[in-house]
Amino acid sequence: MMSGLIHHIEFNVSNLSHSIHFWGWFLEKLGYEPFQEWTEGKSYRLGDTYIVFVQTREKYLNHPYHRCGTGLNHLAFHADSRQEVDEITNELIKRRVKILYMDKHPFAGGDDYYAVYFEDPDRMKIELVAPPLK
Known part of the structure; x- marks a missing residue:
C-alpha cells in the first residue's frame, strides 16, 4: 500500500x-x-x-531559514540500531557538524529515545533515531 x-x-x-x-x-x-x-x-x-x-534563486537568498520560524522544523530518520546512531554521531563530529543538545546526548528526547540531533548548512534540524529496545 x-x-x-x-x-x-x-x-x-x-x-x-x-x-x-x-x-x-x-x-x-x-x-x-x-x-x-x-x-x-x-x-x-x-x-x-x-x-x-x-x-x-538569488532573489530569495536574503530570507534565511531557521527551524524555529515558520516552515519545516526538522526531519527525523530511522536508524537500524543504537550502534548506527553512534557511528553517525562520530562521523558528524569528525565533519565538525553542529550536534544539538550535546549535554543530553544521546537521550535528549527522553530516557527511552536514543537519537542524535544535528543541523545542516542552512540550520535545518535533522534527527536520527534508533529503534526502541525490546
Whole structure:
C-alpha cells in the first residue's frame, strides 16, 4: 500500500554544493542512492521515496531559514540500531557538524529515545533515531 507514504521532499538550499557535501554522505549511509542531477539540483532515492536539493534563486537568498520560524522544523530518520546512531554521531563530529543538545546526548528526547540531533548548512534540524529496545 502506497497511500500516505512520502513520495518526495524538496529543499531549496542557500548553497547547493555545501548541501550536497553535507547531505550526500549521510543519505548514502542510510541507503539512499544518487537519483537525478542537474545544474540547479540533485536528488537521492531510497525505494519509492526521494529527497531533492535545489539551489535557492538569488532573489530569495536574503530570507534565511531557521527551524524555529515558520516552515519545516526538522526531519527525523530511522536508524537500524543504537550502534548506527553512534557511528553517525562520530562521523558528524569528525565533519565538525553542529550536534544539538550535546549535554543530553544521546537521550535528549527522553530516557527511552536514543537519537542524535544535528543541523545542516542552512540550520535545518535533522534527527536520527534508533529503534526502541525490546
